[in-house]
Amino acid sequence: MTPEQINELTIVVDGIAAPLTRGDLPSARAALATVEPERLADVLERLDGRRRAVAYRLLPKDHALHVFEDLSPNLQGELIGDLRDAEVAQIFADLDPDDRVWLVDELPASLASRLMRGLPGREREMTAAVLGYRRGSIGRRMSPEFVSLPETATAAVALARVRSRLDDAETVYTLPVVDAGRRVIGVVSLRDLLRAGPDAPIGELMQPAQTAGVDDDAESAARRCTDRGLLALPVVDSEERLVGILTVDDAARILEHEESEDAARQGGAEPLRRPYLSTPIAQIVRSRVVWLLVLAVGATLTVQVLSVFEATLEQITVLALFVPLLIGTGGNTGNQAATTVTRALALGDVRTRDVLRVLGREVRVGLMLGGILGTIGFAVTSLVYDPLIGTVIGATLLAVCTMAATVGGAMPLVARAIRVDPAVFSNPFITTFVDASGLVLYFLIARAVLQI
Amino acid sequence: MTPEQINELTIVVDGIAAPLTRGDLPSARAALATVEPERLADVLERLDGRRRAVAYRLLPKDHALHVFEDLSPNLQGELIGDLRDAEVAQIFADLDPDDRVWLVDELPASLASRLMRGLPGREREMTAAVLGYRRGSIGRRMSPEFVSLPETATAAVALARVRSRLDDAETVYTLPVVDAGRRVIGVVSLRDLLRAGPDAPIGELMQPAQTAGVDDDAESAARRCTDRGLLALPVVDSEERLVGILTVDDAARILEHEESEDAARQGGAEPLRRPYLSTPIAQIVRSRVVWLLVLAVGATLTVQVLSVFEATLEQITVLALFVPLLIGTGGNTGNQAATTVTRALALGDVRTRDVLRVLGREVRVGLMLGGILGTIGFAVTSLVYDPLIGTVIGATLLAVCTMAATVGGAMPLVARAIRVDPAVFSNPFITTFVDASGLVLYFLIARAVLQI
Numbered sequence: 001m002t003p004e005q006i007n008e009l010t011i012v013v014d015g016i017a018a019p020l021t022r023g024d025l026p027s028a029r030a031a032l033a034t035v036e037p038e039r040l041a042d043v044l045e046r047l048d049g050r051r052r053a054v055a056y057r058l059l060p061k062d063h064a065l066h067v068f069e070d071l072s073p074n075l076q077g078e079l080i081g082d083l084r085d086a087e088v089a090q091i092f093a094d095l096d097p098d099d100r101v102w103l104v105d106e107l108p109a110s111l112a113s114r115l116m117r118g119l120p121g122r123e124r125e126m127t128a129a130v131l132g133y134r135r136g137s138i139g140r141r142m143s144p145e146f147v148s149l150p151e152t153a154t155a156a157v158a159l160a161r162v163r164s165r166l167d168d169a170e171t172v173y174t175l176p177v178v179d180a181g182r183r184v185i186g187v188v189s190l191r192d193l194l195r196a197g198p199d200a201p202i203g204e205l206m207q208p209a210q211t212a213g214v215d216d217d218a219e220s221a222a223r224r225c226t227d228r229g230l231l232a233l234p235v236v237d238s239e240e241r242l243v244g245i246l247t248v249d250d251a252a253r254i255l256e257h258e259e260s261e262d263a264a265r266q267g268g269a270e271p272l273r274r275p276y277l278s279t280p281i282a283q284i285v286r287s288r289v290v291w292l293l294v295l296a297v298g299a300t301l302t303v304q305v306l307s308v309f310e311a312t313l314e315q316i317t318v319l320a321l322f323v324p325l326l327i328g329t330g331g332n333t334g335n336q337a338a339t340t341v342t343r344a345l346a347l348g349d350v351r352t353r354d355v356l357r358v359l360g361r362e363v364r365v366g367l368m369l370g371g372i373l374g375t376i377g378f379a380v381t382s383l384v385y386d387p388l389i390g391t392v393i394g395a396t397l398l399a400v401c402t403m404a405a406t407v408g409g410a411m412p413l414v415a416r417a418i419r420v421d422p423a424v425f426s427n428p429f430i431t432t433f434v435d436a437s438g439l440v441l442y443f444l445i446a447r448a449v450l451q452i
Numbered sequence: 453m454t455p456e457q458i459n460e461l462t463i464v465v466d467g468i469a470a471p472l473t474r475g476d477l478p479s480a481r482a483a484l485a486t487v488e489p490e491r492l493a494d495v496l497e498r499l500d501g502r503r504r505a506v507a508y509r510l511l512p513k514d515h516a517l518h519v520f521e522d523l524s525p526n527l528q529g530e531l532i533g534d535l536r537d538a539e540v541a542q543i544f545a546d547l548d549p550d551d552r553v554w555l556v557d558e559l560p561a562s563l564a565s566r567l568m569r570g571l572p573g574r575e576r577e578m579t580a581a582v583l584g585y586r587r588g589s590i591g592r593r594m595s596p597e598f599v600s601l602p603e604t605a606t607a608a609v610a611l612a613r614v615r616s617r618l619d620d621a622e623t624v625y626t627l628p629v630v631d632a633g634r635r636v637i638g639v640v641s642l643r644d645l646l647r648a649g650p651d652a653p654i655g656e657l658m659q660p661a662q663t664a665g666v667d668d669d670a671e672s673a674a675r676r677c678t679d680r681g682l683l684a685l686p687v688v689d690s691e692e693r694l695v696g697i698l699t700v701d702d703a704a705r706i707l708e709h710e711e712s713e714d715a716a717r718q719g720g721a722e723p724l725r726r727p728y729l730s731t732p733i734a735q736i737v738r739s740r741v742v743w744l745l746v747l748a749v750g751a752t753l754t755v756q757v758l759s760v761f762e763a764t765l766e767q768i769t770v771l772a773l774f775v776p777l778l779i780g781t782g783g784n785t786g787n788q789a790a791t792t793v794t795r796a797l798a799l800g801d802v803r804t805r806d807v808l809r810v811l812g813r814e815v816r817v818g819l820m821l822g823g824i825l826g827t828i829g830f831a832v833t834s835l836v837y838d839p840l841i842g843t844v845i846g847a848t849l850l851a852v853c854t855m856a857a858t859v860g861g862a863m864p865l866v867a868r869a870i871r872v873d874p875a876v877f878s879n880p881f882i883t884t885f886v887d888a889s890g891l892v893l894y895f896l897i898a899r900a901v902l903q904i
Contacts, residue, residue: 010803038662038680042800166647173625173642173683190625190642195618210490226708228490229701231625231683248700249681252707256678259711263795269788276796277806281813285820288788295784296825302776313772317765320772324754324887327776332747332883336721336740343715344728348494351462354729361733368737373748431784435776 009039013046020051029058037063041070044079045275053082065094074274077106089118096170097126098143098250104131105140130244138221139214141254142235142244143170148178149202151185156198162190171247174232177206182241184209184234211236214243219258222251223346265421291428298432302327305436309443312452318385319446322393323439330400330438333369334430337362337408342422345412355413359406366405370398392446399445400438407434461491465498472503481510489515493522496531497727505534517546526726529558541570548622549578550595550702556583557592582696590673591666593706594687594696595622600630601654603637608650614642623699626684629658635692636661641683663688666695671710674703675798717873743880750884754779757888761895764904770837771898774845775891782852782890785821786882789814789860794874797864807865811858818857822850844898851897852890859886 012035019027032055035043040063044052056079059067068076068091080088080103092100092115104112104127116124126144133139147165149158162172175193177186186206196205211234212221225233225248233251235244264271270287306313306323313320341358344350350358378394408430412422446452464487471479484507487495492515496504508531511519520528520543532540532555544552544567556564556579568576578596585591599617601610614624627645629638638658648657663686664673677685677700685703687696716723722739724731758765758775765772793810796802802810830846860882864874898904 009800037660163646166643172646191618194615194624208489226701226704229705231701248704249678249683252678252700252704253681255704260795260799263791269792275799275801276792277802277809277813281816281820284792284813284817285824288785288817289821289824292781292784292788292821292825293828296777296781296829299777299780302780303773306773306776310769310773314769317762317769317772320765320769320775321755321758321762323772323775324758324779324891325748325751328751328754328883328887329744329748332744333740336744339715340721340724340728340736343712347712347727348461349727350729357729361729361736364733365736365740368733369741369744372737372741373744376745377748431780435780439776 009042009046012039013043016043016055017047017051020047020054025054025058028055032058033060037066038070040067044071045075046278048278049078049082052079056083057087065091069095069099072274073102073106076103080107080111089115093119093123096143097123097130097145098141098170100127101130101140105135133214136218137214138212138216138218138235138246139244141218141222141250142214142246143250144244145170146176146234146242146245147172148176148182148242149188151177151179151201151203151206153202154198155193155196155200155202155205158188158193158202162193170245171232174230174245176209176234176242176245177202178242184211184236184240184242187234189231209234211240212246213238218254221246222254222258225251226255262421295428295431298428299435301432301436302439305439305443309439312443312447315452316446316450318389319392319443322381322396323442326393326396326400326442327435327438329373329397330404330434331431333366333401334404334408334411334434335427337365337405338411338422338427338430341409342412345416345422350413352413352417355410358409358413362405362409363402366402367398369405370401373401374398388450392442392449395445395449396438396442399441400434403437403441404430404434407437461494461498464491465495468495468507469499469503472499472506477506477510480507484510485512489518490522492519496523497527498730500730501530501534504531508535509539517543521547521551524726525554525558528555532559532563541567545571545575548595549575549582549597550593550622552579553582553592557587585666588670589666590664590668590670590687590698591696593670593674593702594666594698595702596696597622598628598686598694598697599624600628600634600694601640603629603631603653603655603658605654606650607645607648607652607654607657610640610645610654614645622697623684626682626697626699628661628686628694628697629654630694634694636663636686636688636694639686661686663692664698665690670706673698674706674710677703678707714873747880747883750880751887753884753888754891757891757895761891764895764899767904768898768902770841771844771895774833774848775894778845778848778852778894779887779890781825781849782856782886783883785818785853786856786860786863786886787879789817789857790863790874790879790882793861794864797868797874802865804865804869807862810861810865814857814861815854818854819850821857822853825853826850840902844894844901847897847901848890848894851893852886855889855893856882856886859889 016028016031019031032040040059044055044067047055056064056067071079095103107115116127119127129144130140130142145168147162147169149161153161158175162175166172173190175188175190176184177188179185187209188202188206192205210224210228210230212224214235214237221233225246231248233246234242235246237243261271269291341350374394374397377397378390381393382390411429415422468480468483471483484492492511496507496519499507508516508519523531547555568579571579581596582592582594597620599614599621601613610627614627618624625642627640627642628636629640631637639661640654640658644657662676662680662682664676666687666689673685677698683700685698686694687698689695713723721743724736724739793802826846826849829849830842833845834842863881867874
């Protein structure tokens with residue numbers, strides 16, 4: 001949204017919250033009626049729990065389900081808690097199977113299973129199939145409502161089949177082609193179907209299919225779909241049989257969800273999963289305090305290192321002045337390397353077994369960066385303090401940059417090898433390790449150069 | 453890609469690079485023929501410049517253009533430099549107008565304008581129209597090849613129109629509906645067209661349209677398209693007239709491009725824009741050294757602050773031991789707040805004028821975090837050192853966390869207000885500012901408590 005749109009939205013939300021607070025339902029309903037249908041979810045997101053439920057009940061029936069679908073799953077879960085059982089059962093039955101699974105993942109298990117029992121047979125079956133795949137897999141995020149075509153059909157038969165499924169299929173624009181054993185052997189686009197003569201056999205119209213395995217990681221399957229510019233990716237089981245379809249809009253939703261989580265964790269906090277301004281302060285504190293404590297405990301290592309060298313510091317206090325600069329530069333160099341390698345891993349440019357090549361490159365990069373910074377550091381410190389201190393600072397910058405780039409480059413590969421998210425693991429670890437070992441290097445160099 | 457796929461790919465690339473190095477073209481061609489067509493771009497990306505151009509020439513004619521389109525724009529630019537003029541002109545003419553613009557943005561201006569002059573009239577016109585919009589706007593990323601429908605048409609007429617444009621239109625699945633003045637008044641999906649009776653008027657089938665303004669920021673228009681789960685977003689000029697269309701696959705491509713740049717810049721480096729392992733070391737160093745120098749110059753502020761308090765340090769050396777821990781904790785707290793608020797800004801949950809609400813929340817969050825960490829810090833330091841030092845550390849943690857959360861929360865809003873990317877601006881600034889002012893707080897508290 002542009003800043004202007006956000007400003008507008010705030011005015012609209014205030015205009016709805018005020019009558020709700022007064023209990024003036026007709027005015028609230030009138031205010032809601034002025035909102036464009038596709039903005040209603042944004043409005044509800046910005047109301048608090050009770051007012052949100054009341055506003056939801058005031059929506060016209062034909063909009064309500066769409067608005068519900070547009071809400072993020074955790075807000076759907078909250079809203080469900082504030083509605084009556086009959087309303088909840090109706091919403092649940094009206095959702096698409098894949099949206100239902102996003103919601104189930106947010107609900108308490110007892111409520112979820114009660115809702116599941118209330119579903120009509122076929123809907124329950126389809127939803128249960130999706131719920132059978134592990135969390136985090138693409139199986140749990142795909143839609144089981146796909147249109148597949150037999151290789152032997154003609155274009156006319158295929159079009160008739162598409163027409164019969166216009167109401168319920170997740171997509172009709174990308175159509176997986178299957179053989180007699182339900183194995184995916186290609187895909188046909190609706191565009192190509194429309195272009196073909198009525199008697200053209202599907203086997204001749206189809207293109208090679210990209211597929212995802214049902215147990216594949218949801219994020220990597222989603223990225224595959226968007227990277228290739230595909231409108232949909234067929235999902236297959238271990239025997240290549242078609243079990244579902246991932247559409248590009250669902251892929252984008254998965255990636256945005258992951259991106260939000262990664263962004264929060266890289267900043268050293270758990271994701272909030274709801275709009276910042278409506279998150280209680282205590283919840284924000286909880287999302288941050290654990291990481292902060294872990295990092296602070298890690299940082300006590302620097303206190304221990306420094307106390308080992310306390311005698312040196314007492315002799316030459318000036319050494320203390322450069323501590324923040326040196327460990328800061330080390331941390332920055334390490335984070336640069338870690339970010340580059342993490343991204344390269346995510347994009348598939350680097351594999352875990354490339355570890356030696358990455359180390360070789362980062363040692364050289366670190367040496368060059370350290371050489372540049374060390375020379376400047378030596379020159380400036382020699383002028384301002386004295387050449388001996390300058391030598392210590394210059395040599396330390398060279399050593400710290402080389403060490404930090406190497407450790408920073410290796411860390412994401414180590415994280416991947418031990419199956420931890422590189423984006424989450426690398427930066428805190430680098431901060432702790434590079435700070436402490438940078439200080440050791442600093443004081444060893446100082447002792448050697450200054451002969452103490 | 454899964455690690456297994458990446459391993460496979462590396463073996464394939466080695467199998468192609470080896471005969472190319474020997475000049476054994478028939479073997480290289482045979483090796484290329486074994487690669488699935490949709491993996492060819494990945495293979496070319498991993499070859500170096502000269503071998504890439506030779507491999508490209510060995511591709512079967514009917515695959516070559518697709519492979520070229522799958523390459524990232526900067527690699528397209530490099531490849532162009534290694535091919536003959538006639539080959540280049542042919543590729544350029546065969547590209548879609550929007551893909552051509554991505555490429556033009558990568559080429560030297562003289563080459564780009566020579567290629568533009570060589571285009572057939574209509575193609576040149578469409579491309580020039582897109583090139584007329586400013587870099588970074590969605591106008592420059594949209595496709596001018598759309599199918600629009602007049603409100604007055606029937607479903608049958610509309611379907612006939614769609615069929616006539618199957619070959620060249622960017623998408624036929626989302627169809628903007630326009631009035632007599634070419635203004636967008638709705639959209640119709642191909643699915644709804646197929647479902648409708650032949651005589652149904654478009655005006656009754658259409659849904660309200662989400663649109664993007666042609667001068668809107670490309671990233672926010674792309675996010676709007678994916679957020680809403682739209683297959684395509686009509687792009688309009690200032691008078692709401694249809695000028696182009698943004699399809700969801702192009703939106704995903706824009707977002708991934710932005711995400712790569714943001715990830716690099718947040719890690720304090722310029723984006724590499726090519727696979728890590730094939731980027732020359734010197735280029736990696738260049739992408740990092742400027743940021744590192746800027747941050748190091750910022751960090752000299754800490755040296756200055758510490759030298760002001762050098763006498764205090766000489767008296768009580770033990771104070772130096774806690775410097776890395778205190779500024780590290782400050783930096784972490786600031787980054788947590790900045791990351792949360794940056795993300796909230798990007799998602800539209802927070803606006804620049806919410807600055808006071810954000811500050812109010814972050815002061816409270818900072819006080820609570822500082823209270824928790826300060827209490828623990830006081831207890832531990834009192835036990836290990838003495839209660840006076842413990843008081844200094846506890847009080848400093850309280851003060852530093854509060855200051856850092858407040859500054860960290862405000863910084864993205866300041867960045868947005870002065871029109872700098874919050875993700876790029878916030879972290880370096882926080883590091884510099886929070887480190888220096890955290891040290892000032894520390895020594896002022898120490899002097900007060902220890903009465904020196």
